[in-house]
Amino acid sequence: MRVTAFTQLITVLAVTAVVFILPVQAVSFILVLELALLLYIKHDRMTMAAIGALTVFTGMMILLQLLFQSSLEVAMIGGLRMLVMTMAFLCLLAATRIQDIAQALVERFHMPCEYAFMLTTALRFVPDFLTDSSATLDAQSCRGYSNRGNVFKRMYSYLVVIKPLVMRAVAKSDTLALSMELKGFGANTYKNMKKQELGIGDYLVLTVVIILSTYKFWVKYL
Amino acid sequence: MSNYAVEFKNFHYAYNGGELVLKDINVSVKEGSFTVLLGPSGAGKTTMCKAMAGIIPYYYGGRYAGSVEVLGEDTKGRRVSDIAMHLGLMLEDYESQLVSLTAGEEVSFSLLNHGFPPEEVEEPTKKALEDVGLPGRENYQLDELSGGQRQRLLLASVLAVHPRVLVLDEPVSAMDPEGSVSLYKLLYKIHQKYNMTVIVVEHNLDYVLPYVTDMIVLQDGGVVASGSFEEAAAAAYEDRELRRILPALWQVKLNLEKRDGIHLGMWRNTKDAIVELKEKYGRAEL
Numbered sequence: 167m168r169v170t171a172f173t174q175l176i177t178v179l180a181v182t183a184v185v186f187i188l189p190v191q192a193v194s195f196i197l198v199l200e201l202a203l204l205l206y207i208k209h210d211r212m213t214m215a216a217i218g219a220l221t222v223f224t225g226m227m228i229l230l231q232l233l234f235q236s237s238l239e240v241a242m243i244g245g246l247r248m249l250v251m252t253m254a255f256l257c258l259l260a261a262t263r264i265q266d267i268a269q270a271l272v273e274r275f276h277m278p279c280e281y282a283f284m285l286t287t288a289l290r291f292v293p294d295f296l297t298d299s300s301a302t303l304d305a306q307s308c309r310g311y312s313n314r315g316n317v318f319k320r321m322y323s324y325l326v327v328i329k330p331l332v333m334r335a336v337a338k339s340d341t342l343a344l345s346m347e348l349k350g351f352g353a354n355t356y357k358n359m360k361k362q363e364l365g366i367g368d369y370l371v372l373t374v375v376i377i378l379s380t381y382k383f384w385v386k387y388l
Numbered sequence: 389m390s391n392y393a394v395e396f397k398n399f400h401y402a403y404n405g406g407e408l409v410l411k412d413i414n415v416s417v418k419e420g421s422f423t424v425l426l427g428p429s430g431a432g433k434t435t436m437c438k439a440m441a442g443i444i445p446y447y448y449g450g451r452y453a454g455s456v457e458v459l460g461e462d463t464k465g466r467r468v469s470d471i472a473m474h475l476g477l478m479l480e481d482y483e484s485q486l487v488s489l490t491a492g493e494e495v496s497f498s499l500l501n502h503g504f505p506p507e508e509v510e511e512p513t514k515k516a517l518e519d520v521g522l523p524g525r526e527n528y529q530l531d532e533l534s535g536g537q538r539q540r541l542l543l544a545s546v547l548a549v550h551p552r553v554l555v556l557d558e559p560v561s562a563m564d565p566e567g568s569v570s571l572y573k574l575l576y577k578i579h580q581k582y583n584m585t586v587i588v589v590e591h592n593l594d595y596v597l598p599y600v601t602d603m604i605v606l607q608d609g610g611v612v613a614s615g616s617f618e619e620a621a622a623a624a625y626e627d628r629e630l631r632r633i634l635p636a637l638w639q640v641k642l643n644l645e646k647r648d649g650i651h652l653g654m655w656r657n658t659k660d661a662i663v664e665l666k667e668k669y670g671r672a673e674l
Contacts, residue, residue, distance in 0.1 A: 341484040342485065348472045351497075354502070
C-alpha cells in the first residue's frame with residue numbers, strides 16, 4: 167500500500183501540531199514510531215549521522231532552556247517535541263522523492279511552480295556547490311589563504327572563499343535560467359505530470375490524522 | 389519557404405549600456421549543412437548563437453536592429469521555448485544547464501513543458517537517450533553520470549523535441565581530446581541520421597575538419613568570410629590574425645596553393661593530404 171506525497175506532507179504537518187496537543191506518553195510513542203519507520207525506510211550511515219546530529223541538537227536545546235531557568239521537566243518536554251517534529255521531516259525526506267513533494271505542493275497546495283521548482287533545483291545543485299567550494303578553497307589556499315587564528319579572524323579570512331563562490335553561483339544561475347527558458351519552464355511544468363491520485367491508504371492515513379489532531383475535542387465530549 | 393536554416397539580415401546588437409557586439413551581420417546557414425562558427429575570442433560568436441535562439445534580445449534586452457530568421461520565420465516576438473522546438477541550443481557551461489534530478493526527467497522536461505501528455509513522452513525520451521549513447525539510463529541520478537555523460541544527456545534533452553537545427557556553443561571546451569573526438573563523431577551521426585543542420589562554435593578546427601561543410605568567420609563583431617568551408621578558409625587565410633586559427637593542415641594547403649598557384653582538394657585529414665601531395669608533387673612523407 168503506497169501513500170502519496172500529499173498525505174505524507176499532511177501527516178508531517180499534523181505531527182508538528184499534534185505534539186503540542188497530545189500527552190507526553192503519546193508524543194514519546196510517536197517518536198518511537200518515527201524512529202522505527204525511519205530505520206525501516208533507510209538505514210545507511212547518512213541516516214544514522216542525521217539522527218545523531220538531531221539528538222545532539224536537542225540536547226543543546228534542553229541545556230539552553232535550563233540555562234534560562236526553566237524547570238527540568240519543561241525543558242525535557244520541549245526538547246522531545248522538537249525532536250519529534252524534526253524527525254517527522256526526516257522521515258518525509260527519506261521516504262519521498264523531492265520531485266513528488268514539489269508536485270504535491272503545486273497540485274494540492276497551489277504553491278507557485280517557481281517556488282516548488284526551487285526545492286528540486288536546490289537539491290540538484292548541492293553536489294555542484296560542494297565541488298565548487300572545494301575548488302575555490304584550493305585556489306585560494308594557493309594564494310595564501312589559511313584558517314589560523316581566532317574564530318573572528320577565521321571567519322573574516324573565509325570571506326575570500328565565499329566571494330568567488332557566490333559570484334560563480336550567480337553566473338551559474340544565469341545559465342540555468344536561460345536553460346529553463348529554452349526548455350519552456352512555466353505553468354505547464356507541473357500541470358502536465360501524472361496526477362497523484364489518492365488511494366485507500368491515503369484515506370486511511372488521513373482519517374487517523376484527523377482523529378489524532380481533534381483528540382482534545384473528542385476526549386472532552388465523548 | 390526559404391532553404392536557409394538561419395538567416396541574419398542586417399543584424400546589429402548591443403547589450404544594455406554596452407557597445408555594438410554584432411555589426412551588420414548578413415549571413416545565412418544552409419539547411420542540412422554542418423557549419424562551424426569561427427573567430428577570435430570576443431568576436432561575438434556566443435552572442436550570435438544566442439541571437440539564433442531568440443534569447444537575444446528577448447532575455448537580455450539591449451539595442452538591436454535588423455532581423456534573424458529561423459527556418460524562414462522571424463524570431464521577433466516569439467517565445468524562446470517555441471523557437472527551441474525548431475532550433476536546439478546548447479550553451480557552453482553544460483553542468484548548470486541540467487535542471488532535473490534524474491536523466492529521464494531531464495530529457496522529458498521540455499516535452500512535458502510543451503504540453504505532451506506523460507504517456508506519450510516515454511517513447512521519445514527513450515529514443516533520445518539511445519541516440520546519444522546512453523540507453524536505459526532513465527532512472528540514473530545526475531551524480532551517477534560522468535562529465536561526458538552529462539553533456540550527452542544535455543544533448544539528448546535538446547534533441548528530444550526533434551529540432552531541425554542544432555546550435556552548440558563550444559561543446560568540447562571542458563573535455564579531454566578523446567571525449568571531444570567521440571562527441572563530434574556522435575554529432576555527425578545525428579546530423580546524418582536526421583539530416584539536421586548543425587552549427588557549432590569551435591576553436592580547434594581539427595575536431596570538426598572531417599565533417600564540416602560550411603564556415604562562418606567572425607572578427608570584431610562582423611562577418612569576415614562565410615560560405616563553403618574551402619572558400620571561407622581561403623578568405624580567412626588572407627588575414628594575418630585569422631590565419632593562425634585555421635588548422636595547421638589547411639595553413640599548409642593554402643600556403644602551397646598561393647605559392648605554386650595550384651588548386652588542392654578538400655583535405656579532411658592528414659591521409660587526404662598525403663594522397664594528394666603524392667599525386668601533385670610526387671613525394672610526401674609523414
